[in-house]
Amino acid sequence: MRKQRRLEALIDEGAVNTFPDALRFVHAVRGLGWPIAAASSSKNANDMMRRIRLDDDHSLLDVFNANVCGRELRHGKPNPETYLLAAAELSAAPANCLVVEDAPAGIEAARAGGMAALGVARLDDSEMLLAAGAHLVVTSLDQIDINELVRGHLRRRLP
Numbered sequence: 001m002r003k004q005r006r007l008e009a010l011i012d013e014g015a016v017n018t019f020p021d022a023l024r025f026v027h028a029v030r031g032l033g034w035p036i037a038a039a040s041s042s043k044n045a046n047d048m049m050r051r052i053r054l055d056d057d058h059s060l061l062d063v064f065n066a067n068v069c070g071r072e073l074r075h076g077k078p079n080p081e082t083y084l085l086a087a088a089e090l091s092a093a094p095a096n097c098l099v100v101e102d103a104p105a106g107i108e109a110a111r112a113g114g115m116a117a118l119g120v121a122r123l124d125d126s127e128m129l130l131a132a133g134a135h136l137v138v139t140s141l142d143q144i145d146i147n148e149l150v151r152g153h154l155r156r157r158l159p
């Protein structure tokens with residue numbers, strides 16, 4: 001309980017930041033007109049994303065077409081329920097979804113849901129993400145060529 005209160009205080013203080021490469025990636029994908037979803041099991045995710053301002057009128061939370069963060073679901077990751085719900089809310093077939101994850105349980109959930117899994121190794125954990133089943137692992141989302149993504153080249157690298 002004390003840990004949760006401390007996290008809430010940090011969120012309220014604006015001490016929560018995002019990775020700049022993640023923001024660039026979200027902007028690039030949104031620029032393509034592709035739908036995107038936020039899918040975190042954290043009950044704090046919405047408050048954190050609401051605090052990250054993109055401009056005077058929009059927060060990070062506003063850019064997602066679907067948001068399944070913090071919902072009471074029967075199963076957490078590595079069960080695919082969270083991602084399957086996000087895909088359903090986007091009206092997207094799981095086989096057409098790309099999940100970007102930094103946790104092995106999230107990679108396992110994406111794979112169990114029949115989705116492509118892109119691992120982001122921010123903690124020198126590439127091997128763990130690969131062992132969990134990531135199709136591709138990068139250390140920064142800046143390593144993803146959006147033009148390759150558009151042309152389907154990245155998809156071909158993600159079986």
